[in-house]
Amino acid sequence: MQLRFATNISVEQYIQQEAWRDAKLDQCPLHPEGGCKIARHGTYRRKSPDGAKIARWYCPEGRTTFGMLPDCLCSRLPGTLIEVETVINQIEAASSQEAAANSMRLDISLPGVLRWMRRRLFLIRLSLILLIELLPLLSNNGQETLSSFRSALGVEFVLPHLRELAGPYLDILPPPLGFGPWSQKKYRRKNRFQQQTGPDPP
Ligand SMILES: [Zn+2]
Structure with missing residues (x-):
């Protein structure tokens, strides 16, 4: 734990x-x-x-x-929260995810980089959406981008600050910010289920 x-x-x-x-x-x-x-x-x-x-x-x-x-280290992911924030900054500043991927992780192929990037983006956006609900302080923010959180709090790197602000809720927030349980398998199963519940093809 x-x-x-x-x-x-x-x-x-x-x-x-x-x-x-x-x-x-x-x-x-x-x-x-x-x-x-x-x-x-x-x-x-x-x-x-x-x-x-x-x-x-x-x-x-x-x-x-x-x-x-x-507070500097990621939960359940390698590296630091500042490294994750830097990746997401590059994605938010790029014209497309593919353009951002081209400048990252030269050690793995493009589809691998995209998966690596999107996993981080997904987990952090999910945390930001939950934090807007949980913390009245952040509710005026309204936007689930890291840059909007950063300018709202006026700091250079916002993820380590969010670890502190989210202190009472870390058990329910996903990694790398929170300590909540998270399994890629569970999300995949859920996605498959959601796809199956759509309207039947004619
Ligand atoms: Zn005990």
Whole structure:
């Protein structure tokens, strides 16, 4: 289970300072009343960025492990929220998704880049739509683009700020911003179902 490690440091500082050592968990999320012997359970290493570790706790009663994810890192996707925001900025600024794809990820083919891009775009737009509903502060915004959120909040990169603002709702927001469950399979199944419920062809 992922929990938020509230910190405004950059990923470079996080790695250089080994800031996962500073992560603290005051109470077990499963047993806020205490008495469950929750304890530190080492760290695990992220695949990306290189050198980043995540502090872990384990509750023996709940048989659950908790990882404290710093605000700079993506949940369930490699890399940082700023990297995802940079990709979406390029898509929003380009004349088409294909044009944006041409300037990204030279290591994979165009259909692969488009899938990689659209997955990020889909997940972030979904989070923005949910956040407009959840946070009255953002409801005047009305537009589900990252650039509109950025100018509304007046920051250079808005995703790490949204991780903070969305703190109470992270469990229901999809990754890479939220910690909610998300499975590509589930969405694919749902899409197939929706296609099947359309009118029968003549
Ligand atoms: Zn516990």
